[in-house]
Amino acid sequence: MTTKPSIPKGTRDFSPLEMAKRNYIFDTIREVYHLYGFQQIETPALETLATLMGKYGEEGDKLLFKILNSGDCMSGISDEELLSRNSAKLAGKFCEKGLRYDLTVPFARYVVMHREELVFPFKRYQIQPVWRADRPQKGRYREFYQCDADVVGSDSLLNEVELMQIVDTVFSRFGIRVCIKINNRKILTGIAELIGEAEKIVDITVAIDKLDKIGLDNVNAELREKGISEEAISKLQPVILLEGDNGEKLEKLRQLLASSATGLKGVEETAFILSTLDGLGLKNQVELDLTLARGLNYYTGAIFEVKALDVQMGSITGGGRYDNLTGVFGLAGVSGVGISFGADRIFDVLNQLDLYPKEASCGTRLLFANFGEREAAYSMQVLAQVRKAGIRAEIYPDCCKMKKQMGYANAKGIPYVALAGENEMAEGKVTLKDMVTGGQSLLTPEELIAIVGNCR
Amino acid sequence: MTTKPSIPKGTRDFSPLEMAKRNYIFDTIREVYHLYGFQQIETPALETLATLMGKYGEEGDKLLFKILNSGDCMSGISDEELLSRNSAKLAGKFCEKGLRYDLTVPFARYVVMHREELVFPFKRYQIQPVWRADRPQKGRYREFYQCDADVVGSDSLLNEVELMQIVDTVFSRFGIRVCIKINNRKILTGIAELIGEAEKIVDITVAIDKLDKIGLDNVNAELREKGISEEAISKLQPVILLEGDNGEKLEKLRQLLASSATGLKGVEETAFILSTLDGLGLKNQVELDLTLARGLNYYTGAIFEVKALDVQMGSITGGGRYDNLTGVFGLAGVSGVGISFGADRIFDVLNQLDLYPKEASCGTRLLFANFGEREAAYSMQVLAQVRKAGIRAEIYPDCCKMKKQMGYANAKGIPYVALAGENEMAEGKVTLKDMVTGGQSLLTPEELIAIVGNCR
Numbered sequence: 001m002t003t004k005p006s007i008p009k010g011t012r013d014f015s016p017l018e019m020a021k022r023n024y025i026f027d028t029i030r031e032v033y034h035l036y037g038f039q040q041i042e043t044p045a046l047e048t049l050a051t052l053m054g055k056y057g058e059e060g061d062k063l064l065f066k067i068l069n070s071g072d073c074m075s076g077i078s079d080e081e082l083l084s085r086n087s088a089k090l091a092g093k094f095c096e097k098g099l100r101y102d103l104t105v106p107f108a109r110y111v112v113m114h115r116e117e118l119v120f121p122f123k124r125y126q127i128q129p130v131w132r133a134d135r136p137q138k139g140r141y142r143e144f145y146q147c148d149a150d151v152v153g154s155d156s157l158l159n160e161v162e163l164m165q166i167v168d169t170v171f172s173r174f175g176i177r178v179c180i181k182i183n184n185r186k187i188l189t190g191i192a193e194l195i196g197e198a199e200k201i202v203d204i205t206v207a208i209d210k211l212d213k214i215g216l217d218n219v220n221a222e223l224r225e226k227g228i229s230e231e232a233i234s235k236l237q238p239v240i241l242l243e244g245d246n247g248e249k250l251e252k253l254r255q256l257l258a259s260s261a262t263g264l265k266g267v268e269e270t271a272f273i274l275s276t277l278d279g280l281g282l283k284n285q286v287e288l289d290l291t292l293a294r295g296l297n298y299y300t301g302a303i304f305e306v307k308a309l310d311v312q313m314g315s316i317t318g319g320g321r322y323d324n325l326t327g328v329f330g331l332a333g334v335s336g337v338g339i340s341f342g343a344d345r346i347f348d349v350l351n352q353l354d355l356y357p358k359e360a361s362c363g364t365r366l367l368f369a370n371f372g373e374r375e376a377a378y379s380m381q382v383l384a385q386v387r388k389a390g391i392r393a394e395i396y397p398d399c400c401k402m403k404k405q406m407g408y409a410n411a412k413g414i415p416y417v418a419l420a421g422e423n424e425m426a427e428g429k430v431t432l433k434d435m436v437t438g439g440q441s442l443l444t445p446e447e448l449i450a451i452v453g454n455c456r
Numbered sequence: 457m458t459t460k461p462s463i464p465k466g467t468r469d470f471s472p473l474e475m476a477k478r479n480y481i482f483d484t485i486r487e488v489y490h491l492y493g494f495q496q497i498e499t500p501a502l503e504t505l506a507t508l509m510g511k512y513g514e515e516g517d518k519l520l521f522k523i524l525n526s527g528d529c530m531s532g533i534s535d536e537e538l539l540s541r542n543s544a545k546l547a548g549k550f551c552e553k554g555l556r557y558d559l560t561v562p563f564a565r566y567v568v569m570h571r572e573e574l575v576f577p578f579k580r581y582q583i584q585p586v587w588r589a590d591r592p593q594k595g596r597y598r599e600f601y602q603c604d605a606d607v608v609g610s611d612s613l614l615n616e617v618e619l620m621q622i623v624d625t626v627f628s629r630f631g632i633r634v635c636i637k638i639n640n641r642k643i644l645t646g647i648a649e650l651i652g653e654a655e656k657i658v659d660i661t662v663a664i665d666k667l668d669k670i671g672l673d674n675v676n677a678e679l680r681e682k683g684i685s686e687e688a689i690s691k692l693q694p695v696i697l698l699e700g701d702n703g704e705k706l707e708k709l710r711q712l713l714a715s716s717a718t719g720l721k722g723v724e725e726t727a728f729i730l731s732t733l734d735g736l737g738l739k740n741q742v743e744l745d746l747t748l749a750r751g752l753n754y755y756t757g758a759i760f761e762v763k764a765l766d767v768q769m770g771s772i773t774g775g776g777r778y779d780n781l782t783g784v785f786g787l788a789g790v791s792g793v794g795i796s797f798g799a800d801r802i803f804d805v806l807n808q809l810d811l812y813p814k815e816a817s818c819g820t821r822l823l824f825a826n827f828g829e830r831e832a833a834y835s836m837q838v839l840a841q842v843r844k845a846g847i848r849a850e851i852y853p854d855c856c857k858m859k860k861q862m863g864y865a866n867a868k869g870i871p872y873v874a875l876a877g878e879n880e881m882a883e884g885k886v887t888l889k890d891m892v893t894g895g896q897s898l899l900t901p902e903e904l905i906a907i908v909g910n911c912r
Contacts, residue, residue: 044599
């Protein structure tokens with residue numbers, strides 16, 4: 001039987017070069033997370049549907065990949081139920097498990113299950129794939145990695161400050177110039193109170209979130225559609241379009257929100273974060289942006305988002321504070337704040353700006369050509385010494401035409417080829433060919449090692 | 457709604473300490489793979505069922521985790537089919553995708569799909585989780601990692617030799633003493649021919665594979681049960697129980713298999729691999745073991761298996777040569793040879809023998825205590841310098857009782873705590889407390905950095 005192979009839509013294979021670049025991204029983020037005292041955990045790809053369902057809204061429930069129960073998946077289902085053909089309902093009977101949809105809900109589940117063994121504040125990071133049955137499109141995949149860091153069990157705003165430092169450090173290391181946008185859910189709540197539409201805060205933030213995409217008129221139209229009064233909408237305008245530097249914006253907000261205790265708290269939190277960051281001298285700019293809402297209902301304090309300055313691309317990192325991460329799993333009072341780097345978009349930005357360092361694709365340094373059994377046996381001895389020195393090296397396994405062997409070295413980007421025939425064997429040496437210059441020299445193994453060196 | 461959270465049976469959460477140990481294992485294997493010129497790829501967790509089904513035998517098909525089609529999973533299924541309640545058949549209608557069951561079949565699929573862009577021989581490694589709906593038991597999980605390396609597109613036995621060198625290097629780095637067992641499918645075929653039961657080779661190898669577990673009598677009983685004649689069984693005895701060192705065994709096999717061209721080829725391949733390895737001076741012993749068959753039908757040449765010498769544990773690494781990896785996907789003539797490290801078992805062996813190096817759990821080196829807003833702001837400045845020097849460091853985010861902050865440092869195993877109050881701030885210094893000795897000293901940031909150093 002022959003199957004013409006393919007992979008499911010929205011999924012990807014990663015080639016060696018892509019993997020080298022992706023590892024460069026993950027390693028950079030990981031290293032900075034470590035520098036800030038975050039510790040790695042991993043959770044299973046499979047979670048019970050009880051853990052996943054109802055956490056991402058109705059739409060999210062539909063986008064969960066569900067795993068068919070193994071064995072008899074039809075047991076306990078009546079004929080009537082089957083013939084009802086209610087896919088959504090039957091899915092709950094056919095399936096008990098689903099694939100992780102994000103890293104936040106599994107993390108909340110982890111914190112609750114392991115709370116006795118954890119030390120709080122718990123600073124964890126997690127770099128793992130997630131799966132969503134979304135319609136695949138350019139830049140949107142059904143399987144993709146998230147790189148999250150969260151601190152739970154601490155209300156201190158120093159956590160927010162450190163997360164911004166992490167963002168600044170990571171993008172500085174990548175060489176990507178970014179603007180870090182910051183907002184605060186409490187400011188948004190204050191604004192909703194101010195205009196007398198406190199219960200419509202969700203509609204308002206979702207609409208404001210679209211300002212960049214659809215423009216002010218359409219945002220206002222959407223607000224109208226959601227039943228927000230003309231008076232409220234008109235009160236909202238100066239707030240949405242607030243201008244000036246961070247200090248000016250904060251000062252104006254202090255006046256506008258004077259009557260809202262929550263709103264003022266949001267202003268003070270933001271002022272603290274921004275002034276502390278000022279004192280620490282970040283490389284990238286941080287900008288208070290009231291249109292930032294991220295459409296996510298669970299943020300309760302600071303909200304962040306990062307945009308690259310030199311390419312057209314959506315948000316490449318985001319996050320914020322949520323005050324009741326674990327409540328849904330029965331553990332109240334655990335506050336948290338976190339960020340998530342968008343690895344796929346960062347991959348694209350680095351490609352577009354051609355910012356990958358050479359080391360990110362560093363593979364084999366040296367290839368031993370194969371001239372036959374005796375020569376290969378000799379080469380294997382030298383090869384063992386070379387590897388012992390930590391140099392990535394190979395021998396071409398088959399004795400075939402030199403052209404093919406050299407083609408292999410070129411295709412793999414191997415910079416040096418070692419040749420060992422009768423003469424070299426007699427002298428206990430090898431001829432080293434530099435694939436870039438074409439130059440050749442006869443060397444002892446020790447000399448060879450010194451020249452080929454290692455890029456790591 | 458409160459859900460008491462749990463995870464699916466057979467899956468695991470990994471704590472920061474477990475992750476540090478697992479990363480040590482993966483990083484060690486990865487580093488050695490790189491040293492030998494292997495390049496990493498990744499394939500999606502989701503594969504089409506067309507790719508997966510029929511590749512692991514009937515039992516394997518049942519152990520595949522299948523993903524319910526999103527949207528209307530019932531479409532195109534008649535009422536009769538539904539009411540037939542044939543789970544296995546309906547699963548094929550409800551589901552088009554499944555979770556990766558191993559790394560070999562996705563690799564074969566990868567090679568066929570990307571053959572135009574690959575350079576052969578293609579040396580790839582892959583470290584990713586796989587999923588099996590097996591009954592979970594001690595040491596057997598439904599989600600676990602595999603760490604595979606394969607060379608495809610080369611028949612040279614130097615590949616086998618290098619894979620054995622990799623095994624030897626990896627376990628030397630771990631400090632685990634092992635016995636590397638080697639056999640050859642062609643020798644087993646020769647033996648089957650010799651006793652006139654060529655078509656029963658599968659039954660014979662499966663039975664021989666159980667020798668360690670059930671003993672010779674039961675193996676013979678099983679052979680009898682499979683319809684192998686008494687004459688054949690009696691001819692088989694000296695072969696199964698062959699003794700002596702590798703050279704003696706090979707010499708005896710040369711005589712016993714004189715009439716079988718295939719058998720002799722297997723003997724010569726094994727002799728070449730063993731003698732080449734001899735010349736390279738491995739640290740661990742390599743032993744020809746004719747009872748080694750690994751129950752896998754797709755091996756066509758060398759077969760390997762690794763056992764730890766100092767603990768009771770099954771095989772911790774295995775592999776072999778297969779001559780038609782990609783045939784099932786329509787690409788004939790691609791031979792390959794590979795190994796797979798069993799990360800979970802290696803994790804257990806390292807734990808049992810207490811072989812993890814200290815660096816494997818190296819986390820934060822320095823914690824800044826938090827005495828209040830002004831002191832914290834000062835500490836954040838010093839902290840930024842410390843991190844700039846590459847030292848993993850934190851500040852306790854909340855200003856709370858010293859006992860709690862010190863408890864945090866102890867629980868996380870942080871060796872140094874920095875204290876900065878009025879006096880320190882006035883002098884531009886910090887007090888460094890060594891958490892092991894309890895000693896304290898007043899230092900400049902530069903002195904602090906020099907002392908705390910870094911374990912990486």
